Amino acid sequence: ELDVINAMTGDDLVTFVNQKLFPSLKHFKDTAVSPDTLEYKIGEIFDELRNKISSGYNMREIINKIDSLKFQSVDDKHEMTVLYEDKIKRMGNAGRNGGEYYTPRPLIRTIVKIIDPRIGETVYDPACGSAGFLCEAFNYMQEQVHSVADNETLQKATFFGKEKKGLPYIIATMNMIFHGVAAPNIIRSNTLAENLATIQERDRKHVILANPPFGGSERTEVLQNFDIRTSETAYMFMQHFIKMLKVNGRAGIVIKNTFLSNGDAAALRRKLLEECNLHTILDLPSGVFTGAGVKTVVLFFTKGEPTRKIWYYQLNLGRTLGKTNPLSEADLEDFVNLQKTQAESENSWMLDVSTLGDDCDLSVKNPNKPEVVDNRTTADILNAIAELNEDSARLIKEIKEML
Numbered sequence: 001e002l003d004v005i006n007a008m009t010g011d012d013l014v015t016f017v018n019q020k021l022f023p024s025l026k027h028f029k030d031t032a033v034s035p036d037t038l039e040y041k042i043g044e045i046f047d048e049l050r051n052k053i054s055s056g057y058n059m060r061e062i063i064n065k066i067d068s069l070k071f072q073s074v075d076d077k078h079e080m081t082v083l084y085e086d087k088i089k090r091m092g093n094a095g096r097n098g099g100e101y102y103t104p105r106p107l108i109r110t111i112v113k114i115i116d117p118r119i120g121e122t123v124y125d126p127a128c129g130s131a132g133f134l135c136e137a138f139n140y141m142q143e144q145v146h147s148v149a150d151n152e153t154l155q156k157a158t159f160f161g162k163e164k165k166g167l168p169y170i171i172a173t174m175n176m177i178f179h180g181v182a183a184p185n186i187i188r189s190n191t192l193a194e195n196l197a198t199i200q201e202r203d204r205k206h207v208i209l210a211n212p213p214f215g216g217s218e219r220t221e222v223l224q225n226f227d228i229r230t231s232e233t234a235y236m237f238m239q240h241f242i243k244m245l246k247v248n249g250r251a252g253i254v255i256k257n258t259f260l261s262n263g264d265a266a267a268l269r270r271k272l273l274e275e276c277n278l279h280t281i282l283d284l285p286s287g288v289f290t291g292a293g294v295k296t297v298v299l300f301f302t303k304g305e306p307t308r309k310i311w312y313y314q315l316n317l318g319r320t321l322g323k324t325n326p327l328s329e330a331d332l333e334d335f336v337n338l339q340k341t342q343a344e345s346e347n348s349w350m351l352d353v354s355t356l357g358d359d360c361d362l363s364v365k366n367p368n369k370p371e372v373v374d375n376r377t378t379a380d381i382l383n384a385i386a387e388l389n390e391d392s393a394r395l396i397k398e399i400k401e402m403l
Contacts, residue, residue, distance in 0.1 A: 010056040017051055017059065036156055036183045041173055048166045048188070081178040088130045088171060103129070103211045103254060104288060106329040107298075108136045111209060111252035114280070114300060114339060119144045119153060121206035126191040126240060128161035131172035133209035134186075135179045142180075160205065161186040192218055192236050195225050196243045204246040211254035212237035214294075228267045234259065235268050242275055245303040251276075257283070257295045260362040269360040273353060276301040280339060283314045283364045287321030297364070310351045311342040314366050320380050344368065 008016055029043025053059045071080065088102050117123050117137050125133045138159060145151050159181065163169040169188040176184035214234035223229060226239050234255055241251055259265050260281070272278055280300035288296060301307075313335045321327055338348050346368050356362075376384075 007060065008056075009060040013056040013059050013063075014051070014054065022046055022049065022051060036185070038177070038182050041177070041183050044188075045170055045173055048170050084175060084178050088132075088175065103132050104327050105132065105136065106327050106332065107254070107284075107288065108132050108209075109140075109329060110332040110336060111254075111298060111300075112136050112140045113336060115207055115209065115250050115252045117141055117207045119150050119158075121158070122160060123158055123207045123209065124160045124205035124244065125208070125210045126162045126244070127210055127212045127237060128163050128172050128186060129168050129211070131161055131175045131184070131186065133211070134159045134161050134172075134181075134184075135175055137207075137209060138176070138179055138181060155182060156185075159185055162189045162191045164188070164190045190222070191240060192222050192225065192233065194240075196227070196239065199243050201246075204244055204249065206246055206249050208241050208245055208249070208251040208253070210237065210241065210251075214256050228271065230264060230268070232264065235265055238268055238272065242272065242303065245276075247304040249303045251299070251301050251303075253299045253301075254296055255299060257297045257364070259299075260297060260364065263359065266359045266361075269362060272299075272301065273307040273356075273360060276303045276307065277305050278307045278310055280342070281310055281312050281362065281364070282335060283312065285315055285317060285321060288327050290321075290323050290326070307353050309353060310362070311339070311348065312351060312364060312366070313338065313348045314364060314369075316347055316369075320376055320384060322384065 025046040026043055028039045029047060032040035032043060034040065053062070069080075085105070112133070117140065119141060123134065123137045123141075125131070128134060138154070141154055141158070145154060159176070161172060161184070163172055163186065166188065169186065173184050173186050176186065212234045214232060216233040217231070218233060218236070223231065223236075226236050228235070228239060230236060238253070238255070238259075241253060245251060259269075278299060278301040280298075282298040282300070284296050284298065286295050315331065315335060317331055319325060334345075334347070338345060342348075342350065344350065347366070349366060349368050351362075
């Protein structure tokens with residue numbers, strides 16, 4: 001029980017946290033037996049963290065609230081995981097860079113279901129953000145655990161992630177710990193700075209699941225790591241994915257839909273079609289990524305043989321997606337069911353790659369349905385505009401506060 005009389009507060013508490021507690025926790029990294037221990041990960045987390053609570057009185061109030069929480073039971077831990085995921089989701093909804101933290105979980109679970117990772121395979125996300133793909137893959141594969149050895153494999157030799165930025169790296173590591181991976185194999189690293197020519201067979205992975213950042217910027221020397229020169233980070237990541245997959249390895253990649261037709265990506269599309277079997281393209285509607293304002297597709301491919309036919313599925317929901325009306329797993333059930341046999345329907349069709357031109361344009365052109373007309377009501381459009389205005393106002397406020 002808290003010793004109210006002797007408990008530190010005010011400046012004394014801030015000094016203790018900054019000069020003793022954080023350095024002590026950071027030191028765990030130096031004293032841990034190995035990098036694949038929880039102690040080492042705690043040290044890494046506090047190596048990245050800085051205390052931003054300047055008021056010792058506020059800090060004492062926060063500590064008291066945390067001290068009142070229970071973490072012992074499975075239910076307690078599950079509740080904490082749900083709360084943590086909800087916080088990540090709120091960060092994802094907060095602005096145009098939300099995808100850095102949050103890819104909608106119904107979409108991730110669907111991608112994982114299609115890829116179907118198995119015990120003994122390695123699962124990799126080189127731009128892991130909050131580790132949503134790795135956490136959902138862990139949840140999916142837990143059902144395959146039938147022995148102590150299976151659990152050991154799942155804990156220590158299955159999931160691998162990299163994240164360039166400090167805050168997402170911390171969020172990702174904590175997220176995996178909350179989900180049950182005691183010492184996550186996530187490192188803070190700029191994946192794109194790694195030379196593709198140095199990747200060996202032992203480095204390659206069975207499964208890659210990712211939603212790589214797009215529109216970012218990299219140093220000139222980083223751009224030179226790639227055979228197909230581009231300044232678009234998502235296109236650099238695509239080259240990394242292809243290189244990092246084992247033969248017969250499988251990938252599920254979320255990417256901006258302009259990849260399918262952009263002239264700058266023609267050589268990359270050709271490389272993908274020649275070296276991998278791009279068997280499925282899922283076309284997503286606007287609004288899947290709240291606040292991002294972009295349309296995306298999901299590419300499903302297997303490395304080792306060229307693409308001959310591509311099965312497309314166009315997700316038409318008949319409603320406007322947004323914060324109050326997000327994507328659900330039920331929305332994707334028809335896609336999952338049809339994808340098993342790649343059946344044709346009003347929303348799905350097959351493309352013969354031999355009919356493509358030199359630019360390998362993979363644009364979504366549904367031959368089974370006329371061009372979709374925006375049938376939203378005036379009220380729907382006004383609500384969408386209001387939502388965008390709300391996001392803009394919040395961003396402007398945040399910028400002003402920083403200034």
